[in-house]
Amino acid sequence: MLMIAVKNLVLTLMASLLVITAPGAMAQSTEGVAALVNDEPITTVDVRNRMRLIIASTGLTQLDPATLAQIQSQAIRGLVDETLQLQAAREYEIDVTEEEINRSIQDLADRNNTTIATIVGDLERSGVDILTLRHQLEAEIAWQVLVNGRYGSRIRISDQQIEMALERLAASASQPQYRIFELFFEIPSVNREQETVERVIAVMDQLQRGAPFPELARQYSDAPSAANGGDIGWIVASQLPPEVATILPQLMQQYAQSQGGAALSNPVRVPGGYMIVALVAARDGTTTLQYDLVQITVPASAVQPNSSAALTRALAANPTCAQADAVASRIPGSVVTPLGAIGADALLPQFSEALAPLREGGNTGVLQTAAGLQSLIVCERTIAGPGVPSRDDLESQLRGQQLSLHSRRWLRDLRRDGTVEIRD
Numbered sequence: 001m002l003m004i005a006v007k008n009l010v011l012t013l014m015a016s017l018l019v020i021t022a023p024g025a026m027a028q029s030t031e032g033v034a035a036l037v038n039d040e041p042i043t044t045v046d047v048r049n050r051m052r053l054i055i056a057s058t059g060l061t062q063l064d065p066a067t068l069a070q071i072q073s074q075a076i077r078g079l080v081d082e083t084l085q086l087q088a089a090r091e092y093e094i095d096v097t098e099e100e101i102n103r104s105i106q107d108l109a110d111r112n113n114t115t116i117a118t119i120v121g122d123l124e125r126s127g128v129d130i131l132t133l134r135h136q137l138e139a140e141i142a143w144q145v146l147v148n149g150r151y152g153s154r155i156r157i158s159d160q161q162i163e164m165a166l167e168r169l170a171a172s173a174s175q176p177q178y179r180i181f182e183l184f185f186e187i188p189s190v191n192r193e194q195e196t197v198e199r200v201i202a203v204m205d206q207l208q209r210g211a212p213f214p215e216l217a218r219q220y221s222d223a224p225s226a227a228n229g230g231d232i233g234w235i236v237a238s239q240l241p242p243e244v245a246t247i248l249p250q251l252m253q254q255y256a257q258s259q260g261g262a263a264l265s266n267p268v269r270v271p272g273g274y275m276i277v278a279l280v281a282a283r284d285g286t287t288t289l290q291y292d293l294v295q296i297t298v299p300a301s302a303v304q305p306n307s308s309a310a311l312t313r314a315l316a317a318n319p320t321c322a323q324a325d326a327v328a329s330r331i332p333g334s335v336v337t338p339l340g341a342i343g344a345d346a347l348l349p350q351f352s353e354a355l356a357p358l359r360e361g362g363n364t365g366v367l368q369t370a371a372g373l374q375s376l377i378v379c380e381r382t383i384a385g386p387g388v389p390s391r392d393d394l395e396s397q398l399r400g401q402q403l404s405l406h407s408r409r410w411l412r413d414l415r416r417d418g419t420v421e422i423r424d
Contacts, residue, residue: 032044033423034046034047034076034422034423035047035076035079035080035420035421035422035423036419036420036421036423037080037083037084037087037418037419037420038083038084038087038418038419038420039419040083040087042076042079042080042083046079046132047072047075047076047079049128049129049131049132050075050076050078050079050132050136051068051071051072051075052126052127052128052132053123053128053132053133053136053219054071054074054075054219055071055126056122056123056126056128057215057218057219058206058211058212058215058216058219059210059211059212059215060206060209060211062209066202067202067205067206070198070199070202070205071202073198073199073202074199074202074219074220076422078136078219080415080420080422081139081411081415082135082136082139083139084411084414084415084418085139085142085143085146085411085414086138086139086142088143088146088410088414089142089143089145089146092146092149092150094142094145094146094149096138096141096142096145100141101134101137101138101141102116104137104140104141105119105133105134105137108137111228111229119133140227143407143411147403147406147407147410148403150406150410151402151403151406152403155399155402155403157395157398157399157402161398162391162394162395162398163359165394165397165398166381166383166391166394168238168239175236175237175238176236176237176282176283176284177234177235177236177282177283177284178234178235178236178237178248178279178281178282179233179234179279179280179281179282180232180233180235180240180277180278180279180280181213181214181217181225181229181230181231181232181262181277181278181280182217182221182223182225182230182232182275182276182277182278183203183213183216183217183220183221183223183230183275183276183277184221184222184223184225184270184273184274184275185199185200185203185220185221185222185273185274185275186222186272186273186408187272187273187274188412188415196273196274197274199220200267200274200276203216203220203276204266204267204276207264207276213229213230213262213264213278214229214230214231215229216230217229217230218230222273222408223404224400224401224404224407230278234283240277241268241270241271241275243268243269243270243275244265244268244270244275244277247265247268248279251263251265251277251279252279252282254279255279255282262278262279262280263278263279264276264277264278265277265278265279288343288344288345288383289343289344289345289381289382289383290341290342290343290344290381290382290383291339291341291342291343291344291347291355291376291378291379291380291381291382292321292339292340292341292342292378292379292380292381292382293338293339293340293342293355293376293377293378293379294321294324294336294337294338294339294376294377294379295336295337295338295339295374295375295376295377296311296324296327296328296331296334296335296336296337296374296375296376296377297334297335297337297371297372297373297374298311298331298333298334298335298372298373298374299333299335299371299372300370300371300372301333301372302332302333302334302372303333303372303373304332304333307331307332307333307373308366308373310330310331311327311331311334311366311373311375312365312366314327314330314331315327315363315365315366315375318361318362318363319363319377320361320377320379321338321377321378321379324336324377339376344356350367350369351364351367351376354367354376355376355378358378358381359378359381360378360379360380360381361377361378362377362378363375363376363377363378364376
């Protein structure tokens with residue numbers, strides 16, 4: 001059973017957080033218990049350190065009591081979740097090594113174009129013990145290992161799922177693309193929506209004060225993209241929740257007026273929670289649908305009364321490109337021409353329309369053209385252009401989405417079944 005009796009620590013934390021303290025001052029603090037998670041304590045020192053980490057990473061300088069209350073709430077929420085995750089990891093005897101944490105810190109430095117020494121120095125100047133960051137990363141690593149171990153072997157991404165993803169990419173190949181960052185706030189249960197709304201309002205306030213979107217995403221977002229600062233890369237409108245896609249025109253107008261700056265959305269209610277998105281760049285569609293084709297032609301001069309029927313029968317067996325010569329040998333006067341790689345936009349409309357629903361191994365059937373009777377066999381169908389994922393990348397993305405869904409459900413179960421008490 002989840003028991004939460006939220007009490008503010010703000011009055012006792014104001015003095016130490018409005019003026020960023022040094023690690024020495026932290027060591028002199030009297031340690032108390034801020035929360036119990038299945039009888040495991042989270043200390044007031046833990047909460048202060050996490051609050052300082054949030055403040056340092058978001059760069060906030062104007063800290064009124066309301067802002068501190070929300071930072072405190074997020075700090076406790078994060079620490080509770082991490083404690084639940086580490087408790088589950090211990091139950092399954094999962095240990096995170098120092099080397100794994102060090103690699104994670106190095107990855108963090110690389111993503112921010114800095115060094116570990118710089119990160120440590122910045123934290124120390126903000127009064128943040130490096131152990132606070134290491135604890136956060138330990139929980140993140142352990143949870144990833146745990147979720148992957150529990151659910152990874154159950155997830156099967158079929159060729160059909162990958163093909164459907166490729167079809168969506170193909171359909172959006174020429175559409176405008178948007179570089180999007182996201183913040184997602186999950187509503188844990190029906191009766192806790194107001195709690196989520198308060199989190200959203202607090203983060204919007206910090207954004208309007210100039211806090212960096214990526215840092216807020218790392219600390220507050222419930223989406224898998226939080227680890228990347230909320231960056232979900234270049235996408236088309238159809239890849240966004242419909243509720244968010246509908247506001248893209250307003251965001252584009254705001255982006256154009258900003259002359260290269262980012263456009264920030266208002267909170268948007270989506271299934272399962274709320275989203276805030278930032279549009280940081282836009283471009284015309286740069287991906288193209290490409291085919292590798294073999295063409296069978298019965299020239300107009302060689303067409304006989306039964307040529308069309310004979311070619312239709314041969315194509316009904318769905319011959320591969322390698323079998324095209326065998327097909328042609330049964331149709332007097334027919335010619336096989338490998339067309340190689342060709343973009344869909346370079347084809348005549350009659351051909352591109354016939355090819356649109358086809359996958360590898362399909363054919364257009366018999367087409368009546370000025371050249372005679374023609375048919376195209378699809379040897380390969382690909383999406384080309386900058387940033388286009390490979391089949392392996394798509395499989396990894398689809399797998400990650402399913403793992404993320406299992407992860408959120410499991411953590412929700414741990415919160416529901418655990419005993420969490422937050423004290424004065």
